[in-house]
Amino acid sequence: MAVLIDRNTRVLVQGITGREGEFHTRQMLEYGTQIVAGVTPGKGGQEMLGVPVFDTVRRAIQATDADASVIFVPAPFAADAVLEAVDAGVRLIVCITEGIPVQDMVKTVAVARQTGIRLIGPNCPGMITAGQCKIGILPGNIFTTGPIGLVSRSGTLTYEIVDLLTKAGLGQSTCIGIGGDPVLGSTFVDLLPLFEEDEETQAVVLVGEIGGSDEEIAAEYIRTMRKPVIGFISGRTAPPGKRMGHAGAIISGRTGTPQAKVDALRSAGVPVADALHEIPDLVKQALANRT
Amino acid sequence: MAVLIDRNTRVLVQGITGREGEFHTRQMLEYGTQIVAGVTPGKGGQEMLGVPVFDTVRRAIQATDADASVIFVPAPFAADAVLEAVDAGVRLIVCITEGIPVQDMVKTVAVARQTGIRLIGPNCPGMITAGQCKIGILPGNIFTTGPIGLVSRSGTLTYEIVDLLTKAGLGQSTCIGIGGDPVLGSTFVDLLPLFEEDEETQAVVLVGEIGGSDEEIAAEYIRTMRKPVIGFISGRTAPPGKRMGHAGAIISGRTGTPQAKVDALRSAGVPVADALHEIPDLVKQALANRT
């Protein structure tokens, strides 16, 4: 089924009647995603783009057997929305919302991890299994089916890379934007095993950036992988102590430096591109070396 | 090993330097209990009755391999003491302290249950395996070894019953006072399976009282037991809505009535004594019927 989602995934949209929720529900439907339900408290019984709307996630699931949820709920209420989905037993939750307080996410991620429910995000563009299912806000038209998996901390930068891959004839299996916050439902190391096991994926592009140590932790796991991983780290000229855009991208003290990340990946045998445009060639070489 | 404790149990006393802690440590040592450590923050490095005192439970365990803890810490700090013992990985915790806020115990019991650590109490007299190990404040001299297990919500009433049993020639295997609070680390139904499996025990006396529905829940389990259980319920003339002494003993609305408890036990085949002095005979009959 590629990674986590495919054409059979039944998606529920939390916050479907909001501006963003409605806009992207339309986009997802156009891509072919099975949107089976929406949730907006107080709007239960209505329809949005032909999708039935419910007051609570529990009711939506009872009525539609949705097994994944995507969250467009505003930041002050987003953590509660994630917890509602966890409590209702959704298998996969993709939280697009940005600007959620870190403490809310520390609590929410702790609950999600305890229950074993997969959370992607927050502050992420979502994920896509090319040609089958798109959950989130990624521009579907730049994707094409193929053997390259992609997992990234970035949004538009990911699109840029996908665009480069597609133009180089390298289609994608599944692409996941894990989000830019300091605390994430799934980190690189949580998701790489899924790509490693996925039959559709032959190589994985990992797009990291300054801040935290997810890339270093991932490098340790990559040593054990059979499939090739190609890396890219953005922010290599960013100064320490300055937050670059979102809360995750900051070099604090001695953690989060780009050099440490590049070094960790390279020492794990990962070819790391110095510039974006080098990525497709590195992927091609990795695929060639493999056979 | 009888139930939960025996002569090999290595006991740690939290609050050992307090008045109660010191008094009962002496009593327990006299009974033959292996008291290997005490904990009182700030008193680490001292000795009490020849027992080394530590500042934290973790240090006490590292130094002495204690595997059970008994708590004499004052009510405002008792829940924290239980959590400290849970966190340090003690196998069995007996909390003697009375007057702990219910909310503290709701939180603490939730943690203990999640970790699988056995908590007895709070607001309980503790437990004893006759002739081997006493943890708590029960008067050791009234106990004698034998085949009768006892599990009780009451303190002095339990001593009264043990006294009756001993005088009737019915010695005891293990006797556990589960405590008088509305929220308890272990309820009847948590402990009955241990007596059912215990080779030393041939029959169990269950001493209940008004309030809650532990006895009714226990009755359901007793249906599945091979060993005979004999019951007694105190407070049969207590009026509804009046709290009888401790927070657990109150009939609220329609729950906690003595008649419901007696009925539930009898319908599960449990002989229930109407008066205390009937208990030894009922036990003897049960043992006789068994062979």
Add this chain to the structure above:
Amino acid sequence: MKIHEYQAKEVLARYGVSVPRGNVAETPKEARAIAENLGGRVVVKAQVHAGGRGKAGGIRLADTPQQAEEHARALIGSKLYTPQAPQGVPVSKVLIEEAISIAQEYYLGITLDRARQRDVVMVSAMGGMDIEQVADEHPEAIIKVWVDPWQGLMPYQARQALYDAGIAREAVPTAARFLTALYRAYTASDSSLAEINPFVLTPDGQCLAADAKMNIDDNALFRHPEFGEYREESVEDPIEAEAHRRGIQYVRLGGDIGIIGNGAGLVMSTLDEVSRAGGRPANFLDIGGGAKAELVRNALELVLMDPNVKGVLFNVFGGITRGDEVAKGILEGISALEVKVPLVIRLAGTRAEEGLALLQGTGLIPAVTMQEAARKIVEVTR
């Protein structure tokens, strides 16, 4: 500890729970002043710890401050006879509140679920009714949510419960905020019960606690100095109030045989034995562990404050404290009082015989078993 409606509303307001405007009055004049201050129609509500107040005439509507004063005069100092308190409860305070418009009446309640060992939040659209009756006749009409004690009541849980209970959908967002605030008030005040019945939705979409019932966990009072003043009013029986002050567990039961014992279970069993022997216990009194002379004296004094008491039964099990020491404590304690009713002393456990021997020739009636003690006290008080 039970607290009055007006006190519960003070607590709730502190945590952001919406309550009607109002204030408590101890005199008719005060009632009038409060009514004038509020303006418009008011309700005058007797502050007593008994359900069924409304049917007993304890809640009265007043169109004018003059009328509020009259209602207050009729209530303050009178007794209220409710099904729960047929002997009558004295009224010393009234709550004067703005009369609120009611579109819908619902029920909200939070209490400990002992079997699940966590708090349960209950929501029902059948407000204003006796909730136990609703539970019997329409159990499906009460929606229950069990709350993780570390996480607390999440907003989504509140919404789910309210939608499932059939609360008017447009009121759910406001009601959910009310309910999470109620839960916060419940935990922050260490309550063991918080009940809003009726929980009122007004025609203009407000949510209000029309009535409020809260019990506070006595064990947690040490961390709530703010409840010190509530404590005085929490007990209505004067002997129980005095026992409270002396830190002794005493419950008045209405009979004529005073009971003193150590340990709640043992004392309850003693009541049971006395009843079986044909007697009527006057009280429950637990002196706890040991038996110090001072404590015994205090306990006996309390029991004898009840003029109906015709005799007293002491039932003490000597555990770690030996029976002879207990007997000495009892003798010392009793000797300080002039007791005119017969006393039966039953001692058991460690060194009980030695203890009973000490009582020989003191005028106290010794007993060895509980059965014997119960029989003797019933005989001497008949």
Add this chain to the structure above:
Amino acid sequence: MKIHEYQAKEVLARYGVSVPRGNVAETPKEARAIAENLGGRVVVKAQVHAGGRGKAGGIRLADTPQQAEEHARALIGSKLYTPQAPQGVPVSKVLIEEAISIAQEYYLGITLDRARQRDVVMVSAMGGMDIEQVADEHPEAIIKVWVDPWQGLMPYQARQALYDAGIAREAVPTAARFLTALYRAYTASDSSLAEINPFVLTPDGQCLAADAKMNIDDNALFRHPEFGEYREESVEDPIEAEAHRRGIQYVRLGGDIGIIGNGAGLVMSTLDEVSRAGGRPANFLDIGGGAKAELVRNALELVLMDPNVKGVLFNVFGGITRGDEVAKGILEGISALEVKVPLVIRLAGTRAEEGLALLQGTGLIPAVTMQEAARKIVEVTR
């Protein structure tokens, strides 16, 4: 958001964390008045967001109010040159505090541990030193406790950490209360960092926060209206402050090529490309999703406030928003301003060619790849 020491101490005091008595002054006169009020010796501390203040002369002891006034006069309006801020930070406020006696100096810190996804509490007996240096040279001297976010820091965890760190044993009970209060302050204020260095034990056994550093989670400011007034002072660079007010993510970097892009990762990569091409970026600016004309205008205005900027590179990836629409937004936004420096516009993604076609003949320099755009902007600004 960084807050000043005096603000952090206001927050801490609100949650029961002990801080020295003191107050903030904006003029030498105020400083004198505060010192008079406090009595005795005081310290005058420059309020700047830079470490190493002490060595740079930003903390001065005053024996008299007169001396406090003089120190304040020397500091207020001056610039402080610290190793962390060699370019100098302007001082506009000073904190006047009672001078405290020090028996021991310790370190306490709370921050998010990203790898473990929970907060970590750090305790060290090596207070007053740079904690990163301690971490390098004596890692065993820093005791760490990871906190369950739902349970919070338990008293026993605080005690364990303090004993293990080797804090004076007689001070542990007080220090444990201080530490749990500090954790409460940290969570209740949605902090991302709370650091007390030094954490002082006085000769008479008190625990005090001699210094305090706190950062607040910007994402949580919506629920902290009380921090509104702190916000103004949190950013020292005037352009960054203006960006803050306009709600735009802008970071000044010191070079001469202005950078505007959509998405943090893409903008960071753009900075990297420009550096690789030999240029020096003047700033980081992320306009986020879409590219509305209003936003483009705002962003460009901000970038051009920096007088060093000799040219601007726009780098936008059209995703769901199509490239031609993005180009129109940019053109509209730019046309409202009189721009005198060269602009390179790089468009990629959906309908990028159509977008670039629209830029033909506008005087703007189009680019297809990031590499090309970086090369062009470096050329035209050289």
